[in-house]
């Protein structure tokens with residue numbers, strides 16, 4: 001990312017989070033400016049021609065480049081350990097851009113079954129319309145991944161930890177499978193963020209982000225990003241510039257501020273989630289807790305090896321059925337009943353009737369989405385208050 005002379009050449013994550021990407025203007029500003037401009041002015045006709053032809057680097061139009069967006073891209077690339085980054089209007093725009101720029105009709109995509117519902121919809125409904133084949137397999141069943149590989153498999157796509165059960169996939173193992181088949185491995189790193197996991201260093205070819213979640217961290221704006229080698233990002237960038245799902249300068253600035261505190265927040269989210277998971281685990285009205293930080297979780301060892309902490313999302317089953325789960329949710333006065341995650345404010349949701357409501361009963365059973373399951377994206381409140389909030393409903397069961 002940086003040459004040897006660069007002051008950030010050897011910098012660690014938290015320094016990059018605060019410093020990478022900033023190019024001060026002649027005004028000498030300490031904070032990163034927001035460039036709210038759609039286009040840029042040239043000194044003369046020859047300079048305009050040189051910019052347009054690409055002979056001279058510089059800004060032309062904000063669908064192509066914007067200094068605030070550029071700053072966000074450089075900062076996130078540095079934090080993920082990638083050569084390049086392309087910012088997008090949302091997480092879904094990042095996934096769409098990645099697929100449409102790198103795949104063509106006749107290609108096959110192999111994805112884990114537990115990916116974000118809208119990603120599944122994008123692959124199965126929209127990409128299928130353009131002759132792209134899709135197969136989905138169990139995230140942690142490496143034999144199934146292996147067996148589903150085909151000569152035309154161009155891309156493997158996975159999310160780890162999974163939502164909402166916190167299954168963990170071995171990224172190096174998936175990379176090995178992908179590369180043995182000349183396929184690309186794309187990891188949606190939304191749940192961990194680069195503060196907890198850097199998939200590129202484990203062999204992934206591209207990292208996807210919904211910046212809307214932990215990168216912002218305060219539930220303000222939508223955005224996304226694709227991070228990876230220059231060569232692949234060039235393709236994605238070409239798509240963005242032509243098709244237009246660009247990130248706005250204002251949103252890029254919000255994400256820049258979010259990145260500065262990302263590591264501190266991820267540690268706090270993880271600490272809170274761990275404390276809440278342990279408390280839930282010993283609660284008589286709780287049947288089971290799914291959090292990769294718990295030693296009882298089937299993928300705990302891998303999570304410890306692959307991640308710096310266990311993240312902010314957990315789920316649990318209450319004793320009972322839908323009625324009991326809804327009762328606990330409805331009794332909450334602090335936690336927000338919303339499907340979003342990665343916010344300072346804790347959110348609680350009933351996956352079976354919301355985020356995973358589109359799945360058939362059989363698919364739900366297969367994915368472990370039962371009627372008594374509740375997902376919590378643990379925020380930054382004092383954890384004792386969160387416990388009290390849940391106890392209000394749990395004590396009614």
Ligand SMILES: *Cc1c(COP(=O)(O)O)cnc(C)c1O
Pocket residue numbers: 090091092093116119159188190191209210211212213222223224
């Ligand atoms: C939210 C989310 C997305 C989609 O991101 P948007 O910014 O909402 O478009 C993709 N992947 C995961 C894992 C998500 O949680």
